[in-house]
Amino acid sequence: MSIKPRSGQPTINDVAAHADVSKKTVSRVINGEEGLKGATRERVQAAIAELGYVPNPQARALALRRNMTLVLLHDNPNAQTVLNFQNGVLRAIANSDLALAVRPVDRRSDRMLDDVRAFLTRHRPLGVLILPPISERDDLAQLCSELDVPYVRIGSALLDAPDRCVASNDSEAVAAACRLLTAAGHTRIGFVRGPEGFRSAAEREAGFQAAIRTAGLKLDPSLCAAGNYRFESGIAAGEKLLNRPDRPTAIFASNDEMAAGVMHVALGMGLSIPGDLSVIGFDDSPTAQHIWPSLTTVRWPLVEMGELAAEKLAGRFLGHDEAKAVPTTLSSAVIERDTVGVVAG
Amino acid sequence: MSIKPRSGQPTINDVAAHADVSKKTVSRVINGEEGLKGATRERVQAAIAELGYVPNPQARALALRRNMTLVLLHDNPNAQTVLNFQNGVLRAIANSDLALAVRPVDRRSDRMLDDVRAFLTRHRPLGVLILPPISERDDLAQLCSELDVPYVRIGSALLDAPDRCVASNDSEAVAAACRLLTAAGHTRIGFVRGPEGFRSAAEREAGFQAAIRTAGLKLDPSLCAAGNYRFESGIAAGEKLLNRPDRPTAIFASNDEMAAGVMHVALGMGLSIPGDLSVIGFDDSPTAQHIWPSLTTVRWPLVEMGELAAEKLAGRFLGHDEAKAVPTTLSSAVIERDTVGVVAG
DNA sequence: CTGAAAGCGCTTACAG
């Protein structure tokens, strides 16, 4: 009856011996299988508790051909975006056995799919979380299906079946934000676009255009500037839009970093914000609070999206009720701060 | 001679059969062991290449009682810090089999050590990277040793033996930055401290004090304000320091977020920067560029530190020369931008 | 220099 664990930790065999059952029965208890006699289950559970037994994840992984790991796949130009989402995932799995592995990829490489394939066949994770912009690539999602790895795609719009995506309503949120501008009397409103090919950029632009039309204004293409979600592109856009004689009295930038760039240019020119120029961004990143004046923006609920996505992918490993459906869409909300003013005159 | 891999992927047995050797010999080739006949090795390598064989990490993990995973342990109040470091680690392991798992912990919880113990005994990683401030906890490092998990501690000063830590020279770098201020004629210089108990905070304060003394000035305790590396604490510090009748003409804040808070207060009061107030921060975070005027700061080489730390911990799995020593100390560098001005009069 | 056997700690497939 003496217990002598080999490597320090008790194994399934120790528990089986201690409870006087086969290890298969212990396995059944661990995995919560049905059809065990109550007394047997209790005896095993008592043995598990007494020995402080924890199943070895490596052994399970080998037998199941699956690791208790979630993989975060991303190629995102914005660091804060990745981190916020990551924090949401971590919050969801905090009290579980699951681990989070982070895997950045290069969407511009033609080996991207091969890299992902190699990584997934090697690590056989429980599931994959895919961040924008690569969440928009159908070939990637298809690859996961082919490799039998469940996935959840994150995006600014529904990118897949409800159990395979989590989305925010960027378009509506941006429209609401831009209505702040039109309601304040602005008629010449500039727009800084996100990177080409990004769904989020398209959604935000659609929201901007909707607000303009709702206000009965017309879209002026010359008031639009290109951008790539980076600060520097905001600088360039600001220089383009603010150096015109008939410069806009307000600018919506498709994310906060670019909005900060626009403000940099404006303040450098001696313009006052929001006196001479109103600005709105998107993300509610730390930058939005740190710059002066504090930026009015749209809060993108990334942390919550990360939580939802993890629950969708691995709810049953997080002790969640299977029956309870996890929502698919989260709302972005306008955060009013100090960069929107009414039009003079 | 027909090859029929069970689960899609070829196994060590397939390679052994194909090369007409035992699987033990294949194992020797995989692990680069000495003392194999050249011809044998080549035959095995040819079989590996032909079959596209990749060792199964789960099986190795079970047999070796060790996962090919690096764990990033942190409890850092600054998101960007974590992300930069993480990116350095990811860069180092990009072309290897290694994976990075991220594990945030709660340093205020009395179960912190137990949590870490449970996580490490479960996951048995190749090694652990510990970020400040918990990198400063000797009990944590000791726990890793006890569990036989190699670790590298990151810090603003040498925290451990050279093969177990990577450090920056915060103190010297801050002294150099503050000399910019004294050289410009500032004599009333405020200081915003980092959180109590953080080594980085102590190092930066030491650097500040050294610069003050070098300039022949004397330290004025009333010109010091508490802070916790967060923006809000910078706001509070700014309000304290700038509302005095004899307000300082320059302020060094122990990180960029707090510097942004100080600037927020100053600009809100109508002060001009750097005309009325010079400001210097620390980190060279994105915020430093985004705010206006662009912040003069000290670049903390976190990405490079992450790379070094990963190499130190897992160099031999990254195909590095064992003999080549990995440096332990990296230098922080002053980045001059637009927030330091000469004293009027 | 190379291999046959046993083992890592789990699970699946099959019995009864």
Add this chain to the structure above:
DNA sequence: CTGAAAGCGCTTACAG
């Protein structure tokens, strides 16, 4: 309702 056997794909310990 429960178990004995075989297997997941590697490695260690021991032979020769």
